Amino acid sequence: MRHNAPAPHPRQQARRFALGLLALFLFSPPILLIVDRLPGILGWLPLYLFLAWGWVIGLAAWLAKRPKQP
Amino acid sequence: MNMRSDWVVLGAAFGYLALLFLVAAWGDRRAEQGRSLLNSPTVYALSIAVYCTAWTFYGSVGRAAQFGPSFLLIYLGPTLAMLLAPFTLRKMVRIAARQRITSIADFISARYGKSSLLGALVAVMALITITPYIALQLKAITVSHAVLMNYPLGADTTLEHERFWMDRSFWIAIVLALFIILFGTRHLDASERHEGMVAAIAVESLVKLVAFLAVGIFVTFLLFEGPGALLAAAAEAPALITSMHLENVPGGATGWVGMLMLAFLAFFTLPRQFQVLVVESVDEQHLERASWLFPLYLLLINLFVIPIALAGVLLGESDPDSFVLTLPLSAGLEGLPLLVFIGGLSAATGMVIVETIALSTMVSNQLVMPLLLKLKGWQTGRHGRLAIWLLNIRRIAILVILIMGYLYHALIGDSYSLVTIGLVSFAGVAQFAPALLIGLYWRGATRQGATWGLVAGFWVWCYTLLLPGFAQSGWLEAEFMTQGPWGIGWLAPYALLGLSGWDIYTHSLFWSMTANVGLLVAVSLFTRATPMEHAQAALFTEALHPHLPTASSWQGQTTEGDLYALLVRYLGHGATHKVFRNAPPSLLKETDAQQRPASRELITRAEQALAGSLGNASASVLIHSVLRGEALDMASVLTILDTTSQALEYNRQLEQKSQELARIGEELRRANEQLREVDRMKDEFVAMVSHELRTPLTSIRSFAEILRDTPTIEAEKRQQFLDIMVLESERLSRLIDEILDLARLESGHLSLQPITVDLIHIAQQSRQALARLHAEQGIDVEWVCDVSNAPVMADPDRLEQVIINLLENARKFANPEHPRIRLHVYEADQGYCLSVEDNGPGIPIGERDNVFEKFYQLTLSKNEHASHRPKGSGLGLPISRAIIHHLGGELWVDASSLGGAAMTLSLPRHIV
Numbered sequence: 001m002r003h004n005a006p007a008p009h010p011r012q013q014a015r016r017f018a019l020g021l022l023a024l025f026l027f028s029p030p031i032l033l034i035v036d037r038l039p040g041i042l043g044w045l046p047l048y049l050f051l052a053w054g055w056v057i058g059l060a061a062w063l064a065k066r067p068k069q070p
Numbered sequence: 071m072n073m074r075s076d077w078v079v080l081g082a083a084f085g086y087l088a089l090l091f092l093v094a095a096w097g098d099r100r101a102e103q104g105r106s107l108l109n110s111p112t113v114y115a116l117s118i119a120v121y122c123t124a125w126t127f128y129g130s131v132g133r134a135a136q137f138g139p140s141f142l143l144i145y146l147g148p149t150l151a152m153l154l155a156p157f158t159l160r161k162m163v164r165i166a167a168r169q170r171i172t173s174i175a176d177f178i179s180a181r182y183g184k185s186s187l188l189g190a191l192v193a194v195m196a197l198i199t200i201t202p203y204i205a206l207q208l209k210a211i212t213v214s215h216a217v218l219m220n221y222p223l224g225a226d227t228t229l230e231h232e233r234f235w236m237d238r239s240f241w242i243a244i245v246l247a248l249f250i251i252l253f254g255t256r257h258l259d260a261s262e263r264h265e266g267m268v269a270a271i272a273v274e275s276l277v278k279l280v281a282f283l284a285v286g287i288f289v290t291f292l293l294f295e296g297p298g299a300l301l302a303a304a305a306e307a308p309a310l311i312t313s314m315h316l317e318n319v320p321g322g323a324t325g326w327v328g329m330l331m332l333a334f335l336a337f338f339t340l341p342r343q344f345q346v347l348v349v350e351s352v353d354e355q356h357l358e359r360a361s362w363l364f365p366l367y368l369l370l371i372n373l374f375v376i377p378i379a380l381a382g383v384l385l386g387e388s389d390p391d392s393f394v395l396t397l398p399l400s401a402g403l404e405g406l407p408l409l410v411f412i413g414g415l416s417a418a419t420g421m422v423i424v425e426t427i428a429l430s431t432m433v434s435n436q437l438v439m440p441l442l443l444k445l446k447g448w449q450t451g452r453h454g455r456l457a458i459w460l461l462n463i464r465r466i467a468i469l470v471i472l473i474m475g476y477l478y479h480a481l482i483g484d485s486y487s488l489v490t491i492g493l494v495s496f497a498g499v500a501q502f503a504p505a506l507l508i509g510l511y512w513r514g515a516t517r518q519g520a521t522w523g524l525v526a527g528f529w530v531w532c533y534t535l536l537l538p539g540f541a542q543s544g545w546l547e548a549e550f551m552t553q554g555p556w557g558i559g560w561l562a563p564y565a566l567l568g569l570s571g572w573d574i575y576t577h578s579l580f581w582s583m584t585a586n587v588g589l590l591v592a593v594s595l596f597t598r599a600t601p602m603e604h605a606q607a608a609l610f611t612e613a614l615h616p617h618l619p620t621a622s623s624w625q626g627q628t629t630e631g632d633l634y635a636l637l638v639r640y641l642g643h644g645a646t647h648k649v650f651r652n653a654p655p656s657l658l659k660e661t662d663a664q665q666r667p668a669s670r671e672l673i674t675r676a677e678q679a680l681a682g683s684l685g686n687a688s689a690s691v692l693i694h695s696v697l698r699g700e701a702l703d704m705a706s707v708l709t710i711l712d713t714t715s716q717a718l719e720y721n722r723q724l725e726q727k728s729q730e731l732a733r734i735g736e737e738l739r740r741a742n743e744q745l746r747e748v749d750r751m752k753d754e755f756v757a758m759v760s761h762e763l764r765t766p767l768t769s770i771r772s773f774a775e776i777l778r779d780t781p782t783i784e785a786e787k788r789q790q791f792l793d794i795m796v797l798e799s800e801r802l803s804r805l806i807d808e809i810l811d812l813a814r815l816e817s818g819h820l821s822l823q824p825i826t827v828d829l830i831h832i833a834q835q836s837r838q839a840l841a842r843l844h845a846e847q848g849i850d851v852e853w854v855c856d857v858s859n860a861p862v863m864a865d866p867d868r869l870e871q872v873i874i875n876l877l878e879n880a881r882k883f884a885n886p887e888h889p890r891i892r893l894h895v896y897e898a899d900q901g902y903c904l905s906v907e908d909n910g911p912g913i914p915i916g917e918r919d920n921v922f923e924k925f926y927q928l929t930l931s932k933n934e935h936a937s938h939r940p941k942g943s944g945l946g947l948p949i950s951r952a953i954i955h956h957l958g959g960e961l962w963v964d965a966s967s968l969g970g971a972a973m974t975l976s977l978p979r980h981i982v
Contacts, residue, residue: 013156020153027146027330029316029323036316041305043315046139046376053142053149053369060153060362 012063019059026052074404079218079411080238086277086412087245087419090270094253097269106265109352111359117268117346118364119275121148121337122371123203123421124210125492127278127414128391130372134379135390138318140329141375145368147333155361158338159347161510163354165613170259170682174344174502175432180686181509181610182517183603189436189687191521192502195528196341196432197471199498200425204475206491207418212239212479214414217392218407221399239479242415243472246422250472251465254427258457258641259682263350267423271346274420279371281413285394286374288406289381293397297377304380313383314376321573328576332496339502340495341428342421349428422472430467435685438463443691457642460683494535497578501527504587512594513611517603519594527586534578538563602690631664632696633676640692641683649679673697758925762805762944766798808945812924815952822865822956826980829860829869829902830895836873837893840881849881849889860895860902862977864957872950872961876906876973879946883910883970890968898976901959905974907966918963924948950975 025031027049035048100106126144133141151158162177171177175196179189215238253266294300304310312318319326337343351357382393385400394414398406439460504527505520541551541563554562564574566581599607630650637646650672668676673693680689773791777783783791814820837851844851880891885908892907913921925944947961954961959977966972 016153016156020150023150023153027150029326032316032326033323041311042301042313045316046142046314049139049142049146050369050373053146053365056149056153057362057365057369060365064358064362 015063016060019056019063022059023052023056026056074218074407076219079215079408082408082412083215083238083242083415084245086415087242087249090273090419091249091252093273094249094266094270096266098253098256098266101263101265111353111356112363113268113272114351114356115360115363115367116272116275117350118343118360119279119367119371120271120342120346120420120424121340122275122278122368122417123492124207124214124414124418126371127282127417128210128214128394129492130375131379131382131393132389132391134375135313135383135393137320138314139316139376140319140326142372143326143329144333145365145372147330147335148337149365149368150330150334151337152361152364155357158507158510159357160354161613162338162348163351163357165610166348166351167354168613169609169686170678172349172435172682172685173428173432174339174341174348174506175436176681176685176687177344177348178502178505178509178520179436180681181606182505182515182520183600183606184686184690185517185521186436186440186687186691188505188517188521188524189432189685190440191524192505193429193432193436195501195524196429196499199495200341200429201471201474201478202491203495204422204425204471205479206495207422208239208243208476208479211242211415211418212237213392214395214411215239217389217395218399218411221396221407237480240476242419243422243476246419246426247469247472250423250426250430250468254423254430254468255461255464258461258645259679262682263352264427267427268346268350271420271424274416275367277416278413278420279367281409281416282371282394283374285398285406285410285413286378288401288403289397290374290377293381293385293401294377300377300380300384303384307384310380310383313380321571321576325573325576328573328579332493332500332575332579335500335503335507336496339499339506340425341432341499342424345424345428422475426468426471429471430464433467433471434460434464435688438467439684439688440691443688456640457645457683460640490539493575494539497535497575497582498528498531500579501531501582501586504583504590508587508590509607509610510613511611513607514594515590515607516594516597516599518597519590519592522593523586523588523590526589527582530582530585531578534563534566534581535574538574627698628668628673628696629664630666630668630672633668633672636692636696637676637679641679645679645683649675755924758944759809762925763802766802766805769798770795770802805945808949812945812949812952815949815956820953820956822868822953824863824865824957826861827864827866827869829862829864829904829977830855830857832864832866832869833873833893833895833904836870836877839870839874840877844881844891847881847889849884849891852890852892854892854894854896856894856896857902860897861980862902862957862959863980864977865953868953869957872953872975873904873906875946875950876975879973880906880908880910880970884908885910885970892966892968897979900976901978903974903976905964905966905972907968907972908970909966909968910970912965912970913963921963922947922951922961 032045032048036043036045038044130141130144165171166177169180171180173193175189175192178192179185182188249270250267253270254264256264256266290297290300294303316322316326321328338347378393378397379390382390382397385397387393387396387400389396394410395407398410501524504523505515509515509520537546538551540546541548549557551563553559560566560568564570564577566577569577569580572580634646634650637649641649677689677693680692684692773795777788777791811820834853837853841851877891877893881889884891888909890909892905894903894905894907896903896905951961954975954977957977959975961973961975964972964974
């Protein structure tokens with residue numbers, strides 16, 4: 001049987017939404033262009049993408065693990 | 071033993087498939103025993119990883135080698151989607167559970183009033199877009215097998231000469247069909263979880279991850295000596311210098327955003343993703359962990375893509391799509407390539423399994439069922455036989471879909487590269503996104519809007535991506551692409567309306583989404599929704615509402631007998647008995663039970679059971695067929711929603727009111743504080759006045775008593791005492807006059823008669839009045855006047871009283887040894903000013919306002935300097951300031967250039 005989860009707290013929801021926006025910002029061209037133009041033989045873009053990606057995942061895991069109180 | 075011999079490879083491949091059968095059988099068995107081990111968010115996240123197909127496994131490296139970091143976009147899009155899961159997927163999972171949704175076509179059909187047409191449309195579109203994608207997986211199996219067997223010879227040379235029964239992927243397709251039929255069609259209820267299949271998919275996700283990580287570690291740490299060495303080698307190769315920059319991404323920054331968007335949307339709308347994310351979900355809480363665990367999986371499986379791509383290019387391997395195989399093969403390994411092959415096989419089979427289940431459900435529920443329901447004679451089949459019929463339809467659909475996929479692969483698959491097919495499919499299924507996502511939040515989206523949007527978007531997709539693909543395969547003339555059809559340049563499929571310079575996927579996505587969203591919104595705004603659409607729209611958009619009814623309820627009438635007959639015909643006895651859980655079926659054989667009217671709840675439950683097996687559209691049609699009277703009670707749904715929105719409105723108003731109350735309360739509190747302060751000041755004032763009055767009274771009384779009690783007092787002494795008594799009486803009456811003045815001033819009862827007067831004249835008059843006193847005390851009074859006349863509106867007597875008061879104050883405080891006073895009249899911004907300065911001790915900045923307080927001097931008497939100061943009533947300055955305020959001016963204290971205080975009054979100039 002499927003269960004309905006209790007509704008998450010609005011602040012928790014707001015944090016999740018903000019995290020989504022942060023990820024969108026980190027993966028969008030203005031920031032990428034800055035990283036792409038940094039001097040370096042092969043470029044820093046892939047390293048940046050993986051680090052930003054990992055960081056966002058870490059934040060999402062941290063938010064999910066936090067106690068559900070506001 | 072030669073690991074690459076045909077028997078070993080085939081044995082491994084089919085052995086692996088046999089393992090999947092075991093896992094699936096074990097999973098189903100556990101579920102039947104009620105001991106499902108799969109009810110865990112980790113398994114849920116692993117099942118979502120069916121997203122990573124052979125396209126990821128082989129194609130990511132190929133794409134990285136060709137287009138740099140753009141391959142990551144295919145995984146960053148889903149990462150964004152999972153981060154936003156609490157807002158999108160959670161709602162979809164909740165709706166799917168309530169409405170017993172069986173596929174994305176069912177979902178969209180249910181949202182727009184359980185429309186059969188819309189469901190069929192989505193099903194057909196899904197078939198057209200996904201069949202090539204299934205072909206892609208089969209092709210990947212064939213190619214990877216050929217590479218494994220023929221290395222270092224090329225792979226493609228051998229394929230053309232083989233018959234289909236020699237093609238391993240044909241047999242794998244057949245085995246997969248068997249697997250899917252066994253584990254995908256166990257229950258007629260397609261909304262129930264396929265436990266065994268999900269278990270197998272989770273295992274497959276682990277296998278492909280391990281295989282990819284193994285080859286990645288081998289290439290990075292064994293073939294090269296770590297990432298540093300690999301990067302150093304890559305830095306030497308001129309071909310690789312710009313490979314990882316944004317300029318290498320097709321379409322640059324625009325292409326980047328377009329591809330991110332495409333992957334984001336496709337993640338929701340790919341039928342297999344919808345299947346694992348929504349249909350197979352058992353607990354929406356699982357989304358919580360999956361929202362980071364699945365992105366983590368994506369990150370891990372992509373971790374070694376760039377190193378493998380760099381290494382492949384450095385070592386001069388030819389086909390980038392096969393680097394994961396050819397790199398370990400070139401190093402002479404045999405075990406690792408076999409593991410990689412199995413990894414690729416698991417990625418491909420996982421996708422094919424879930425996608426085929428999703429598609430076959432759509433075919434049976436959205437395409438075949440509605441047609442069969444239209445055939446009159448068909449419905450009168452025997453009890454339960456239709457259930458088997460339906461399952462057989464689904465089984466045949468599975469076979470047909472896989473054969474279609476295989477044919478596509480065998481006949482035209484070779485003209486496309488792996489990545490191209492995948493992205494074309496992505497852009498195709500993304501067309502479902504507007505109807506799906508907008509319908510989830512906007513109640514106003516109508517069936518007609520969704521239909522027009524879908525058709526238009528799909529058509530634009532066909533024109534801008536599918537047809538050019540055919541042209542590339544040589545089925546259409548190449549000029550079609552460059553010159554446009556009939557030589558019309560602005561119709562060129564890769565540069566529609568002259569929009570060129572974008573990569574083809576972003577270009578197609580832009581135009582198809584413009585058409586799709588534009589028509590969805592525009593048509594919705596101008597069409598009317600049916601009651602059923604209204605109710606469903608409300609149930610979908612308000613799905614997370616805590617008081618929402620589980621499904622639309624029915625108010626038509628039917629008997630339990632009719633309902634029972636209907637359910638048994640379509641679902642068989644077992645499922646029907648579950649629906650009639652409160653009434654034993656034996657009862658239904660009795661006539662009265664047969665005729666008993668079915669409760670609303672029972673009708674709703676029956677509809678849900680039908681929907682889970684046949685899809686919402688067909689279930690709705692069937693329930694309608696046995697109901698009499700007004701069928702849908704849409705009012706009750708809308709009433710509940712409207713009541714809640716009314717309650718929300720009341721809440722909002724209440725909140726506003728309580729905020730207002732709080733504000734008023736605060737104001738009252740402040741007013742009360744002010745009143746207390748005024749009361750305290752009044753008490754203080756009364757105390758001070760009494761004190762002030764008592765001092766002269768005490769003095770008068772004591773001298774009078776001396777005169778009464780001592781008749782023998784000397785005449786001279788008596789005269790002195792009487793003088794003091796007169797002086798004190800004068801002081802007393804002056805004090806009383808001043809107090810009365812102040813009271814009148816403060817209550818506004820003092821009548822002033824302002825006329826035009828010359829401030830200079832009044833000032834001189836006041837100065838002359840005190841001239842004798844000043845002369846007697848040797849005070850040097852300096853008169854400075856900067857203007858020739860200073861007309862102001864004032865009561866001359868009162869103004870003179872003020873100036874005399876200021877002059878008297880200056881006299882009292884001036885330096886006792888060389889007393890000096892300066893009287894200065896001048897013009898300023900605010901009008902004419904008169905200042906009276908002295909060379910006394912001055913007033914400290916912090917006390918300058920206090921001197922205008924009543925009886926301030928009394929409190930000063932505690933001060934050490936006070937003993938030197940002559941006493942006044944302490945009311946002169948407050949009275950002066952009140953008079954000047956009444957005349958519209960100001961009175962303040964500054965420091966004087968003479969060293970003491972400067973009392974300045976200003977009055978507005980009177981313009982005659």
